[in-house]
Amino acid sequence: MNINDPNFLPWLIPVGPLLAFLIITLITNRSKSVLATSAEYGDHNHPGYPGLKVPVVSDLGRVASIVVGLSGIIAAWLISLNVVGYVGGFEHHFGEEVFGSSVPWLATGTTSFNMGVLVDPLTTIMLIMVPLACTMIFIYSIGYMAHDPRQARFFALISLFAGAMLTLVVADNLLLLFVGWEIMGVCSYLLIGFWYEKESAYKAAIKAFTTTRVADVVMLLGIAYLYSETGTLSFRDILYNAEVLNHLATTPAIVFGGISAAGLIGVFLVIGTIGKSAQFPLHVWLPDAMEGPTPVSAMIHAAAMVSAGIYAIIRMYPLLAAGGHPHDGDLTSPLTLMAIVGAFTALFAATIAVAQNDVKKVLAYSTISQLGFMMAALGIGAYIAAAFHLITHAFFKALLFMASGSVIHGMEHGAHHVHEHAHGDDDHGHDEHAAHDAHAHDDHGHDDHDVHGEAHAEPHFDPQDMMNMGGLRKTMPVTFYTFLIGGLSLAGFPLLTAGFWSKDEILADAYLGLTHGYGPHALVFVCLAVAAFLTAFYTMRQLGLTFWGEPRTEEAAHANLGQGVVSVTMTLPLIILAFFAIFAGFVGVPSDFPILGSIFSPEHNPFHHFVGATLLPEMQSASPPFNIVPVLTSFVVALGGLGLGYMMYWRKPLVAGEPDPVIAILGDGLYTTLKNKYYFDELYTAIFIKPSQWFSRVVVSEFIDKGVIDTILHLIARLFVWTGDLIKVLNLWLIDGVGDGIPRAIGAFGVWFRRIQTGRAQQYLLFIAIAAILIGIIFAVSAGILQAGG
Amino acid sequence: MSMTEGFVFPVLSVIVFTPIIAAVIMLFIDGERRDLIRGISITAASIVLILSAAVFFGYNAQVGDVTENQAAISAAAGDSPATTMFKDGLAFEEHVTWVESLGISYHLGVDGLNAPMVLLTGMVTVAGVLISWRLEDRTREFMAFFMLLVAGVYGVFVSIDMFVLFFFYELAIFPMYLLIATWGWIKLREYAAMKLTLYILVGSVIALVGVIAMVFVASSFYATPDGAQIFQNAKDAGLIEQSITPFNFNMTSLMLASEHGAFDVAGYAGVETLTFAKLWFPFIFIGFAVLAGLFPFHNWSPDGHVAAPTAVSMIHAGVLMKLGAYAALRAGVQLLPGGAEVHLPWIVFLTLINVVYGAFIAFRQRDFKYVIGFSSVSHMGLVSMGFATMNVIGMTGAGLQMFSHGAMTALFFGCVGMVYDRAHTRDIPSLGGFVKKMPWVAVAFVIGGLTSMGMPGLSGFVAEYPIFVGMWNASDQVHLNIGSFTLSNYYSVMVVIAALGIVITAAYVLRVTGQVFFGEFDAAKYPEVGDIAITDRVILILLGAPLIILGVYPSLMAPMIESGLRPVLAMLGGGA
Secondary structure, eight states: OOTTOTTTHHHHTTHHHHHHHHHHHHHTTTOEEEETTOHHHHTSSSOOOTTOEEEEOOHHHHHHHHHHHHHHHHHHHHHHHHHHHHHHTSSSOTTTOOEEEEEEEEEETTEEEEEEEEEOHHHHHHHHHHHHHHHHHHHHHHHHTTTOTTHHHHHHHHHHHHHHHHHHHHBSBHHHHHHHHHHHHHHHHHHHTSSTTSHHHHHHHHHHHHHHHHHHHHHHHHHHHHHHHHSOOBHHHHTTOHHHHHHHHHSBOSSSTTSBHHHHHHHHHHHHHHHHTTOTTSTTHHHHGGGSOHHHHHIIIIISHHHHHHHHHHHTHHHHTTTOBGGGTBOOHHHHHHHHHHHHHHHHHHHHHHTOOBHHHHHHHHHHHHHHHHHHHHHTTOHHHHHHHHHHHHHHHHHHHHHHHHHHHHHHHHHHHHHHHHHSSOTTSSOHHHHHHHHHTOOTTTTOHHHHHHHHTOOOOOTTBGGGOOOHHHHOHHHHHHHHHHHHHHHTOTTTSHHHHHHHHHHHHHHHHHHTTOHHHHHHHHHHHHHHHHHHHHHHHHHHHHHSSSOSSHHHHTOOOOSSHHHHHHHHHHHHHHHHHHHGGGGGOOTTSTTHHHHHOSSSOHHHHHHHTTSOGGGOOOOOOOOHHHHHHHHHHHHHHHHHHIIIIISSOOOTTOOOHHHHHHOHHHHHHHHTGGGHHHHHIIIIIHHHHHIIIIIIIIIIIIIIIHHHHHHHHHHHHHHHHHHHHHIIIIIIHHHHOHHHHHHHSOHHHHHGGGGHHHHHHHHHHHHHHHHHHHHHHHHHHHHHHO | OOOOSSOOOOHHHHHHHHHHHHHHHHHTSOTTOHHHHHHHHHHHHHHHHHHHHHHHHHHHHHHHHHHHHHHHHHHHTOSOHHHHHHHHHOEEEEEEEEEGGGTEEEEEEEOTTTHHHHHHHHHHHHHHHHHTTTOOTTHHHHHHHHHHHHHHHHHHHHBOBHHHHHHHHHHHHHHHHHHHHHHSOTTTHHHHHHHHHHHHHHHHHHHHHHHHHHHHHHHHHHHSHHHHHHHHHHHHTTSSOTTOOSSOOBHHHHHHHHHTTTTOOSSGGGOTTOOHHHHHHHHHHHHHHTTTTOTTSOTHHHHHHHHSOHHHHHHIIIIIHHHHHHHIIIIIIITOHHHHHHHHHHHHHHHHHHHHHHHHHHHTOOBHHHHHHHHHHHHHHHHHHHHHHOSHHHHHHHHHHHHHHHHHHHHHHHHHHHHHHHHSOOBGGGOOOTTTTOHHHHHHHHHHHHHHTTOTTSHHHHHHHHHHHHHHHHTTTOEEEETTEEEESOHHHHHHHHHHHHHHHHHHHHHHHHHHHSSOOOTTTOTTOOOOOHHHHHHHHHHHHHHHHHHHOGGGTHHHHHHHHHHHHHHHHHOO
């Protein structure tokens, strides 16, 4: 097989990271163990285990695992670029060919199920984004996870995560996509719970896994239904085949009358995405997922997990839209579901983000909100806009997460600095300078502040609380500027940033529908516009609270990244991603946009043209004609939100001890509600978790199983015992009685028995009669058997 | 495959009798010489495993031919296609007339359905011996009974004669009682052993009565002129051995009678619409399915699992429950398809309850072992549900699930046993942080846990996914008639509800994993907890590796199971 054959090449893309996972797991298996209380790792926030050994990878193993992990993802990146080159048309026409190959995997029935890879324009854009973002996250992790005793394990897991995502991206069928999808679920479980000694971490891991699992199972049902309806799960056979789509759209669904098979399957798949991409009402796991190390958050929020959810529905769009014409206002059930859920989630999550003080939680809710944008866009048929926003969002969100990681890292550093000075001598046996340095690299405690606080018996200090920050621009300039770029892109700062172009396109599509008077389009337009305004506002609030003004705590004053490898590996990815957070948008400038259109898109909108080819011709739509209203809306909401944030948090920066000005505007009640995320966690505990625990404990376990079934069983057992006693009595009475005499039997077996002695003759007869009837029945039945046989 | 001339190594007999011989030898050895006894046990178990693997892979090499022959038989549309397919699919056959007057013959054979079960039994046997390695209390008796149990299990799986099948079935139950009652968990063992034995005995007696009735009906069918002709033709075609009389317990002969409608004659027992199959199917199917933990006859199983010593729990949940499902499939669905079509559409409700109900109870258990016990109830529900689809994909899933669940649950019980041996408690909330001390066990448990929640890449997924697809496929094929009312299309609703069971499975697996293996470790409370011995690692690899191999490469087993199902499906298609 020719290794450079573009049909074969995609197979190799996930291989690098997957291989890296295996190699790291194997090489670090023979690691040394150190005492958990040893000086080398004793200052970590791990709970101490006196006398116990913690497996720690040797320095060589650690470096080797970093090298292997990085090589894996870079190999994937290079192969991806090679594939992109083929699709992008060195020798072929631009995006007109679909590459792929498959091998048989499981024969079921008369057909064999094939597993394979496929590269079409949609895959291509994912292949540009995913390996790039992953590589950046890997580089960042070198610094961020340095000196964590389990850095090797981290690299193994994150490689598996990346491998799973790439598998999902190149999959040519829904089942392989699902395989990648689920492996990512497992990785997210293991990585969110990476610091598993912390109860909050493994609880968050369980929550994330269980919540997405609920949705995954529904999705699997959809896949099973699709397979039973069409006999295939291959994208080529379903999505590129108008006949199959038409068949699915016209077949009524097997249950829930009135909806087509395509509709029901679509709804199942969309529910899968609602879980994976943390849409309302299954959004609750994502903010808790912040318990994992920050690079994991970047991985989950940008490069992989939640993007996978949106990617899946973009991929399956032809099926979801089968039988409907979203551009003519005719939405199918899954599209309607997506439009409503997406629009609502976008707005709902944005309101929560306004009242969060944790630097990562703000970003977590902004992710939920932005995913809502994509979901809503897809719901109204803005296929390309959704894909566009997926890509730009991945870049600026990965940037924002890693920048926030740097902020936390810097704050930790500051906290250690303060701690050293407050205590004078250090308790780790280093001289002050060395201790200072060691702390600078002591990254393990980033998200581990609770344990940290206890360990040092100090008042609780939260390095993630923005109220503790302020003025960080002075000590952490690179982080500030890159964070600013990411933030502006998220806010959709007009014309310059990538976020503007993708968000604008969604609004333009929605507005086009609105002008035709389509309800869902109008809903989407209004919700997204308001959400965009809030996004700009909370971004500015976050930037102001974190970087502007004067430091509000001693820790913030001393926050910085230090020098050396840690600092370089943590800032380089930020700079690279900042580039994409700005310039990625220019590939999708509408060609009829005044001035800029003729510069960037002289012939046609390049992104639109390229990705549009993924759809069947009859499903494609022209990009919406230029209209000043949505563009103006984009301008107004972005600049308005940014301006309001500027007025409130930059013009007069918050000083220590002052309450957040947003409280005054919102009022205490609303602010508290938002801060507590509308109490959804409490609500779910009350309506799902408690009742199901009660149900399984009281109803199923105690009532049915122990109560009903075992009681019946025990009654039967007692009946048998009683019968046994009776027969024993009869035995003594009838048989032994002849020889030994009745009085002994009577003496031994109860007073009641004496009472029936008088009727002995009749009872004799009764028993004979019963026996005769029984024998008669047996004869009758066996005769019947013989007759029926004859 | 047809019989070959000359001497053939009787591999199946060797597999069945090696444990019996080992048990007999042990009885002549001084009970204090424990190492010798362990040596004999592991030798016997290893021989059995190697031969089982040889049978499995030997049969696997023939699956292509078998499948081709089946296609040819199906295309030729002869007299008795289903029986011909079944007979053709049998390999490693051995046939010796035993009691001619009663039509009993010692007849063993392997087809696509039981070959995976043979392999599974070999794996669990070796694992069971290894995990009992450090048992000091009456080692000799324990190992001897364990070997008898293994022999019984093997016997059931490879019997082609229904009488021999019952013989081995009872042979398996008797040592089970003693093993639990003598070496089990002291608080529960007598109750659980009695409960288990009674449930299974009652179930099997009911099934036995049904099978004897079946033999009578078949023999009177063969007494009719048409029947005699069919019988003679089958003998001439080599489907039935020449020495067999019309009154016999041979599965092939009973299947032949069934294929020609002997059990579907209306007016059975004087009732106009009743047939033999319709009346007796529930008794035979459920009689065996008691051992597969079918609701509401499942309650013996969690108590039995918990009370039993680890090795017995492993073989019990791993293999014995499959015995029930296997026998229910063979004697129920394969021989009485006319009854299956009528009754499985309601039995599926019981299987659904199994799935969801077992998961719910498992979710709330504090005892580590009860969690696994109820999870078995839940997973075995999926096996029966797969049978109830009555189509190739769903039943293939059920076959895969039998193997997958067998290895997985044995692995689970192995892990629980290893934790219990060192921590001396199974109370989940008081455990924690064991990953630090027992990383191998933690990894194995996580692999098992991911398998049980149907994670792709592991065998649970390749089993559950076809069952789901099968349920969807069956949805518009299956109808349930209750009086004049017909219920249709409800399978698709049931599969949605069954999916709930999978979600709860994820919840309880994660909960247990989190509480037992993660979190804080209390070194003062568990001073004896340390890493496991090499024998334990062998167990974990032996049982864990197949989960991954099958998950990545299901074609290793799926085509084989499918070839075994084709005769059954042919019966279902043309049986009525």
